Amino acid sequence: MAEMTYRQALHDTLRAEMLRDEAVFLMGEEIGVFEGSYKITAGLLAEFGPRRVRDAPISEEGFVGAAVGAAMLGLRPVVEIMTLNFSLLAIDQIVNHAAKIHAMFGGQASVPLVVRTPGGGGQQLAATHSQNIEVYYAHMPGLKVVAPATPADAKGLLAAAVRDDDPVMVVENLALYNTRGEVPDGDYVAELGRAKVVKEGTDITVVSYSRGALVALEVAGRLEAEGISAEVVDLRSLRPLDRPTICASVRKTTRAVVLEDDWLSYGVGAEVAATIQEGAFGYLDAPVRRVAAAEVPLPYSKPLESAALPSAAALLKVAHETLDATGFPR
Amino acid sequence: MPDVLMPRLSDTMEEGTIARWLKHPGDAVQPGDVLAEIQTDKATMDLEAYDAGVLQRLLAEEGATVPIGQPIAVIGAEPAAGATGPGDSGPEPTATEPTATEPSAPAASPPGAAAAGPTASRVPVPAAPPSSPLARTLARRHGLDLSWVTGSGPGGRVVRADVEAAIAARAASPVAGPGAGAERPAPAVVPGAPGGPQVAAGEAEEVPLSTLRRITAERLEQSARVPHFDLTTVVDAGALLSLRAEVNRALGGRPARVSVTDLLVKACAEVLRAHPEVNSVWGGDKLLRYRHVNVGVAVAVPEGLVVPVVHDADQKPLRQVAAEAHDLAERARQGKLALDDISGGTFTISNLGMYGISHFTAVLNPPQAAILAVGAATPEPVVKDGVVVVATTLRLTLTVDHRALDGASAAQFLADLRSLLHDPVRLLV
Numbered sequence: 001m002a003e004m005t006y007r008q009a010l011h012d013t014l015r016a017e018m019l020r021d022e023a024v025f026l027m028g029e030e031i032g033v034f035e036g037s038y039k040i041t042a043g044l045l046a047e048f049g050p051r052r053v054r055d056a057p058i059s060e061e062g063f064v065g066a067a068v069g070a071a072m073l074g075l076r077p078v079v080e081i082m083t084l085n086f087s088l089l090a091i092d093q094i095v096n097h098a099a100k101i102h103a104m105f106g107g108q109a110s111v112p113l114v115v116r117t118p119g120g121g122g123q124q125l126a127a128t129h130s131q132n133i134e135v136y137y138a139h140m141p142g143l144k145v146v147a148p149a150t151p152a153d154a155k156g157l158l159a160a161a162v163r164d165d166d167p168v169m170v171v172e173n174l175a176l177y178n179t180r181g182e183v184p185d186g187d188y189v190a191e192l193g194r195a196k197v198v199k200e201g202t203d204i205t206v207v208s209y210s211r212g213a214l215v216a217l218e219v220a221g222r223l224e225a226e227g228i229s230a231e232v233v234d235l236r237s238l239r240p241l242d243r244p245t246i247c248a249s250v251r252k253t254t255r256a257v258v259l260e261d262d263w264l265s266y267g268v269g270a271e272v273a274a275t276i277q278e279g280a281f282g283y284l285d286a287p288v289r290r291v292a293a294a295e296v297p298l299p300y301s302k303p304l305e306s307a308a309l310p311s312a313a314a315l316l317k318v319a320h321e322t323l324d325a326t327g328f329p330r
Numbered sequence: 331m332p333d334v335l336m337p338r339l340s341d342t343m344e345e346g347t348i349a350r351w352l353k354h355p356g357d358a359v360q361p362g363d364v365l366a367e368i369q370t371d372k373a374t375m376d377l378e379a380y381d382a383g384v385l386q387r388l389l390a391e392e393g394a395t396v397p398i399g400q401p402i403a404v405i406g407a408e409p410a411a412g413a414t415g416p417g418d419s420g421p422e423p424t425a426t427e428p429t430a431t432e433p434s435a436p437a438a439s440p441p442g443a444a445a446a447g448p449t450a451s452r453v454p455v456p457a458a459p460p461s462s463p464l465a466r467t468l469a470r471r472h473g474l475d476l477s478w479v480t481g482s483g484p485g486g487r488v489v490r491a492d493v494e495a496a497i498a499a500r501a502a503s504p505v506a507g508p509g510a511g512a513e514r515p516a517p518a519v520v521p522g523a524p525g526g527p528q529v530a531a532g533e534a535e536e537v538p539l540s541t542l543r544r545i546t547a548e549r550l551e552q553s554a555r556v557p558h559f560d561l562t563t564v565v566d567a568g569a570l571l572s573l574r575a576e577v578n579r580a581l582g583g584r585p586a587r588v589s590v591t592d593l594l595v596k597a598c599a600e601v602l603r604a605h606p607e608v609n610s611v612w613g614g615d616k617l618l619r620y621r622h623v624n625v626g627v628a629v630a631v632p633e634g635l636v637v638p639v640v641h642d643a644d645q646k647p648l649r650q651v652a653a654e655a656h657d658l659a660e661r662a663r664q665g666k667l668a669l670d671d672i673s674g675g676t677f678t679i680s681n682l683g684m685y686g687i688s689h690f691t692a693v694l695n696p697p698q699a700a701i702l703a704v705g706a707a708t709p710e711p712v713v714k715d716g717v718v719v720v721a722t723t724l725r726l727t728l729t730v731d732h733r734a735l736d737g738a739s740a741a742q743f744l745a746d747l748r749s750l751l752h753d754p755v756r757l758l759v
Contacts, residue, residue: 254464254490282467285490286483326462327482327491 001184007177009151010040010116010158014078016187017162018048021076024162025052027063028080037082038118038177060089064115068098068167071113076162084119084171085131098167099142110165116158118172120211120261121309125174127297130305132262134171138238138271144168144192145238149213151181153236156190164192171238173210195242197249201231203328204319205249207272208259209235212310216259219315226330228323238268246272247279254285255322259315264292285326289318333401334365336390337377339669342545343370347395348402357385359405366402371545372636373667381405394470461488468493473538474500542634553694556612557732560691563744565751567707567724573754577648590724591681592652594704595625596757597750599643599651602677605743609676611697612734626675626695627655629662636662637695639675648757683707689725699734700743703727724751 004012018024030037032045032055045053056063060081067077081087087094098111121130138145144166148154154172161168198213199220208216213234220230231249235242250256256276258269269290276288294308323330336346349367353359364376365385386406390396459481461469465488469476472493479496481488539547570593578587602609602623610619623644626637638658643651661667680692683706692703705725712721726747730740750756 281463283464285462285464325483325487326489 001182003180004151004183005177006148006151006154006172006179006181007038007040009154009183010172011042011044012183013155013158013162014041015044015047017078017159018044018052021162023074024076024078025054025070026078026080027054027056027067029056029058029063029082031055031080036080038174040116041080060086061093064090064093065097067113068093068101068111071098071111071167072101072109076112076114078114078116078162081115081117083129083174084117084133085129087115087117087137087169088133090115091136094137094143094167094169095140099140102166103142111167112165113167114158114161114170115167116170116172118174118177120173120175121293121298121305122175124300124302124305126300130298132260132293134169134238135262135267135271137169137171138241138268140239142167143239145171146192146236147171147173147210147238148236149173149176149210149234151179151183152188153190153196153234155183156188157192157236159187159189160192163189168192171210175211176214179214190236193237193240193242195233195235195237195245197231197245198234199230199232201229201253203229203253204255204257204323205231205233205246205253206257206259206315206319207233207235207246207249207269209238209268210261212259212261215310215312215315219312219319222312222316223319228319228328228330230319235268235272241271241275243275243279246275250276250280251283254283255326255328256284257289257291257315257318257322259291259310261293261310263295264290265295267292286322287325289322291315291318333389334377334379334381334403334405336396336398336400336402337368338398339368339370339375340372340673342372342549343398345395345397346370348390348392349374351388351392353379353385355385355387359383359385369540369542369665371542372672373662373669374665375668379405383407459486459488462490464490465493468497472497540633542631542636546634549696550693553696556694556696558694558729559732559737559740560727560729561737561740561744562689562725562727563748565724565726565748566712567722567751570724570751570754571707571722573757577758581649588648588652589655590683590707591627591679591704592648592655593751593754593757594679594681594702595627595640595643595655596648596651597747597754598677598679598702599623599625599640600757601743601747601750603644604746605739607735607739608700608730608743610699610734611676612699612731617734620676622674622676624674624676626678627659628678628680628692628695629659631663631665633665636667636672637675637678638662638667638671639673641670641674678702679704683724689727691727692729694729694731699731700740701729702747703729 014026026041026044031041032050032053035042041053064079067079070077081090094115098113102110119132119134123130134145134147137143144164146157146161146168148157158170161170199217201220206216206220213232216232220232223230231253233246233249258272260267260269262268269292273288273290276284291310291314293310296308298308299305339346347369349369351366353363353365359365359379360382361379363379365379366377367374368377383405386404388403390402396402459476461476461481466476468490474493474496476488479488479492482492483489570590574588574590574593581587606619609623610617622642624639624641625643626639628635628637640651640654658671661671675698677698678695678701680701681704682690683704686706688705688708690703690705692701695701707722707724709720710723711718712723714721726744728740728744
């Protein structure tokens with residue numbers, strides 16, 4: 001184990017995968033000479049050369065489409081889209097081509113494509129550059145969508161994505177790049193589609209992912225200080241969604257809150273809440289609550305931006321309300 | 331996928347209990363196949379399938395009580411997949427299909443969807459309080475009626491803590507009141523029913539109520555609120571018993587022997603036809619006179635009391651009345667009565683003569699206006715033409731809904747019945 005940043009874990013994993021498999025190559029805007037807008041690809045052009053680290057013009061649909069073609073013919077492209085917001089320019093290539101080619105053409109070709117892209121608000125990048133639109137992709141059969149919360153998962157899930165034969169969206173988070181954590185040494189590949197109970201507890205389940213998983217852990221710590229045992233489930237994968245792990249936790253705790261950075265309506269929390277009522281209805285002692293972003297385009301103003309994003313304080317309040325609704329003594 | 335709903339199997343039915351599932355998930359089902367036996371407030375009846383397909387899921391376990399109209403099973407085109415939906419398709423691993431679906435037991439949702447029959451005035455069931463799914467699960471598991479549990483959650487929602495407190499209070503002592511909880515105030519719990527008897531712990535064994543017992547109790551409480559009076563007459567049963575002996579001798583060894591009760595059913599039917607005011611029901615703002623004479627006979631079964639009905643008893647010969655009454659009583663004891671067997675009664679006879687009871691009053695069988703209680707045929711000294719002789723007497727007590735009927739009318743009915751029983755050969759013509 002070595003402690004490193006989320007950013008470093010992504011960088012090291014990309015490098016390791018390129019060393020491991022000659023078919024792996026990188027493509028994206030400013031990833032070569034400029035070493036990436038967030039420096040994930042620092043040093044890789046120098047090490048692997050322009051054939052395997054390809055700077056692309058500002059043309060998301062073009063280079064994602066090129067990557068889909070490369071993937072169909074046997075390469076393993078890892079595309080960086082500068083932020084999740086810009087993936088909208090390539091959504092037709094992702095949703096209508098990458099996700100469907102395997103099914104539409106009788107399995108003649110797979111699309112082992114990875115799209116890495118950071119989402120998330122809180123950086124004062126304003127409404128168009130601060131979105132959490134991962135559900136657009138999580139909605140789509142044929143895609144896999146992972147959202148690592150820790151440096152260890154950044155390594156394990158990115159490695160798994162590169163080695164998977166289907167298109168995988170790796171949704172990173174601007175707010176996490178500088179976070180630090182222990183990362184397993186050597187070849188570490190996580191399993192796609194598995195959530196993780198990152199803290200065990202008995203009284204209430206908090207389900208989240210990406211940045212929200214860290215907030216959930218922080219709140220679980222505060223609840224612990226009050227004598228409340230919270231269990232935290234980090235989804236890690238939005239598609240496939242690990243429904244059994246979610247339901248098993250709620251059956252144990254009988255209460256659930258979902259924390260999500262996306263908007264409430266039609267969001268990840270809606271899917272998780274539906275999953276819980278389908279799989280653990282008779283075990284629920286209170287309605288599943290959701291803590292999500294305010295349903296507005298994210299403001300630029302720092303105080304307004306902070307107010308619009310779901311906070312630890314909001315999660316703590318809703319957790320308390322859920323416990324109170326069931327007569328939990330505190 | 332068509333849902334199989336809890337059917338309305340009788341006009342007073344609000345909920346049914348799954349007595350037994352005869353089909354199981356994965357079984358092919360054709361229209362008319364018997365899916366389950368449903369215990370209603372009156373009888374156990376077969377639930378038949380309307381749709382062809384494969385039984386996919388059972389939504390109610392055996393023993394579960396489900397309001398009418400609520401889904402209890404799902405019939406689909408294909409074998410059960412164990413999943414709630416098509417799940418994620420394409421290249422994703424199947425291990426991530428939504429397999430977490432539990433076999434969901436039905437929630438004891440509030441009654442109320444049931445529409446009342448035109449004449450059936452029904453006992454208002456206490457509105458079930460809002461409750462969490464977990465509270466309902468626990469209540470069902472412990473046989474606790476949530477109607478009597480006060481919820482401490484938002485909007486009075488009954489939550490797990492309330493159910494656990496109620497179960498604990500019930501186990502500890504039925505008289506345990508508020509203060510049972512250490513820190514939180516315990517919800518007010520009335521075990522069993524409001525104003526229920528206070529029995530010290532260990533003094534009584536608790537017997538869970540069958541549907542029939544509960545419905546019987548509700549209907550009798552309803553009946554007790556009806557203003558009523560009783561009239562008793564003494565009948566010389568000599569001629570009646572002679573006739574019965576003669577008829578049975580004529581029938582020889584054939585099984586359908588005629589009983590005193592059968593003779594009374596036929597006699598009451600004849601007299602009811604002549605007294606439509608007794609064959610009636612109080613309708614609140616009107617009197618309803620039944621067009622048919624359908625005589626019910628109370629039959630004791632292990633779970634309680636059922637009243638199978640001989641329809642149009644005034645129109646049928648004595649032998650047919652007797653044959654039908656015996657068949658009904660037998661099927662009542664087996665719990666095999668069908669809806670028609672227990673519906674439509676316009677008058678009821680309760681006979682405890684076989685237990686040596688000489689005289690008793692019966693409780694009205696709502697909404698009927700009258701019920702006849704029949705005692706034992708007993709040899710007694712009576713005065714006949716100025717001489718004391720021994721005669722076999724029978725005491726008949728008519729209990730009457732005073733709203734529908736006055737004393738004189740009821741007395742006339744009883745007098746006519748008595749005179750018919752003194753001259754019972756008229757029952758044969």
